[in-house]
Amino acid sequence: MSTLRLDDLRQYSDMLRSRDGEAITVRFVEPRDADELQSYFRGLTSRSRYNRFLGAMSQLPPTLLDRFIHVGEANQFSVIATMAVDGIETIVGEARYAFNFETSGFEFGLSVDDRWQGHGIGKALLKNLECRAAAFGAERLFGDTLRSNASMIALARKSDYAFANSPGDWKLVRFEKHIDLAPQDIPCASWRLAAASRNVSPAVVAG
Ligand SMILES: CC(C)(COP(=O)(O)OP(=O)(O)OC[C@H]1O[C@@H](n2cnc3c(N)ncnc32)[C@H](O)[C@@H]1OP(=O)(O)O)[C@@H](O)C(=O)NCCC(=O)NCCS
16 A cells, blocks of 8 residues: 655656557646636547546536645545656546555546547556556455446456446446556556555655
8 A cells, every 4th residue: 555645746647658659647636727627628628528437527516626636635536647748747537546445446447638639548558557546455446447448348348347227227348457557567656656655654644
C-alpha cells in the first residue's frame, strides 16, 4: 500500500506513448487545470460524454468539477493525459479512480478526446491505471459501462478484462480484472515511489 504525498503531486507523473509514438504525459489534476478540464469535457461529443458519465451531461457540474480538482479527497483521484498539439500542451484524455482500502478494489472510468480516439491512448492510459492500482496494493480493478459502449467494451476485452452484470443496473456491464501483473513490467512513478517507501506506514499524506 502506498504513501501518497498530496503536497507533491508532480512526482507521480508518467510518460506514455500513443500507438504512433507520440509522447503523452499522465499526471494528477491540479486546481489550475479546472478551466481546461471543463473545456475538455465540453469538447467531447455528446455521445462520448454520455458514455463517460452514463447519462446526458453538457459539462461537469461545479460540484463535480470541484471534486475532480481536489485529488485524494475520499480516496478519489483524477489524472489527465496531455500531449503537445500544435506546440501547446493539451488535455487529450482523463481518468478518475477510487481506491477502497477495505475491499482492495480500484474502481475507475476514463475518456479520450474524440479527435484522439483510436490512437492507442485509451489502452496506454488503462495500463497506467493498472500500475497506479498496484501501487495502492489493489487486488482488482473494475468499472461499469453501458452495454451499448462498443469502444469501452473492446478496450476492456483487448486488455484482458472479464465481464459480468453490473449490480443493480441491467443497462450496464461490469469489466473487471484481478491484479496478477508484475508492476515493474508496466512501470509508473506511483509504483516506484510505493516500492521505495514500503517501510513507511500506509497513509495518504495531506499537504
Ligand atoms: C473507450 C475509450 C476510452 C477508448 O479509448 P481509445 O483511445 O479510443 O482506445 P484505443 O485507441 O487505445 O483502442 C484500444 C483497443 O480497443 C479497440 N477499439 C477501440 N474502440 C473500438 C471500437 N469502437 N470498435 C472496436 N474496437 C475498438 C482498438 O482497436 C484497440 O485495439 P488494438 O489495441 O487491438 O488495436 C474512448 O473510446 C472514449 O473515450 N470513449 C468515450 C468515453 C467512454 O466511453 N468512456 C468509458 C466509460 S468507463
